[in-house]
Amino acid sequence: MSALLLDLDGVLYVGDEPVAGAAEAVAWIRRRGIAHLFLTNTTSRPREALVDKLGRMGIAVAAEDILTPPVAAVQWLRSHAHGPVALFVPEATRAEFAGLDLLPAQAQSGAAAVVIGDLGEGWDFPTLNRAFRLLMADPRPPLVALGMTRYWRAPDGLRLDVGAFAHALSYAAGVDPVVLGKPAEPFFRVALDRLGVSAGETWMIGDDIRGDVQGAQRAGLRGALVRTGKFQPSDLNSGIRPDAVLDSIADLPRWWERVG
């Protein structure tokens, strides 16, 4: 085994508190020179904000070692889309796509790919319909979704997230979305490509039995569950069998010396 993918939220920290031993474990991974990436489904802030947050908790992580859905999408698009990309993502996320050839904002055809994120209030009918028409063009461009999150909890109540709109477009246009976010296989695939490693030699470490462990296993990786974050004892009776269970990220160095 030669590479590690690690979830952030629930593995390195819970809320605004670091998990005990997380800073030391991350420092050990870097010192030991193990190929690794931190995988998160967060699209609401750029990697720099995550680096800052981790830094305030004493955990040193470099921006280029974090894989978010937009970063993964850019990598996927560079190898799969040959032409201008239509972006339906919030302003803060657009910056991540700066290096790509982008379709003009009002174009009704000519997209080599249609990328959708958590556009929130930006999803009015004309906007969603424009994404739909782009998807119905000949040849059919792929629909790339920055995750499939159903909803999130805003201060004023629940709010629909990208997954709802991905489903709307997928059904109407008759295309399966390429999902760049856990637990979808293309997200893990991009991570492996980035590290230049194979699924069979890579572990995914996470606190989500489905999003992290099952997703990784379906992509051919091994999945280790930590007993922190959203972990619940009932996860171990869910029918999904983690390849390893760690009390927390603090146990990673000792565990890796055994399995790595």
Place this chain on the structure above:
Amino acid sequence: MSALLLDLDGVLYVGDEPVAGAAEAVAWIRRRGIAHLFLTNTTSRPREALVDKLGRMGIAVAAEDILTPPVAAVQWLRSHAHGPVALFVPEATRAEFAGLDLLPAQAQSGAAAVVIGDLGEGWDFPTLNRAFRLLMADPRPPLVALGMTRYWRAPDGLRLDVGAFAHALSYAAGVDPVVLGKPAEPFFRVALDRLGVSAGETWMIGDDIRGDVQGAQRAGLRGALVRTGKFQPSDLNSGIRPDAVLDSIADLPRWWERVG
């Protein structure tokens, strides 16, 4: 066999032209006293407009003999929803729901059912999110969809229809929609209830091998295909076996004397 369900478009008329013999066949069904209903997925105009259109073609049909998704929804809601209904349908369709207890337009909870139709430009984020929040309330109200049409062809191009939004809400809220429109089973069920007949004694006559014939068969009815409207010879090699094939509705009287 004692009852007939008939599609309108493609069976009685094609575009603005009546199918030869349609007026006579309909007059024969009425004269013969066969329990019958005309089933259409059209929600863009009320039944009176369909009656007028048929009348201009010399085909006499009564409004109460036409079952549209909104009419079926009202009947379904009367027996399944015990409390105020939240409507997300265009203005022209609202009239069909006049007799029901309706939830105030901005209420964020308290819906006994959430009904969605082809709201078109009315689907902005706050509106779709309001439907979502209503669906997430405890207890969970059913999501009632006036059909699952993917899109339609407007003069200026393709436009998303109710099915896209039903899928968005269904995925986000984790509820299966109750679909009132062919080929969904609840639509046929409402038609049977309205006539007071059982599926096993009822024929559905249509030009759509999937929407009419397969839908009816899945609901336990027999399905007859007419060779008019959208019929194509390849329909007969689609893997769906109609229980009968008629050259057109003009053949119905002679055919019924054999099978009815």
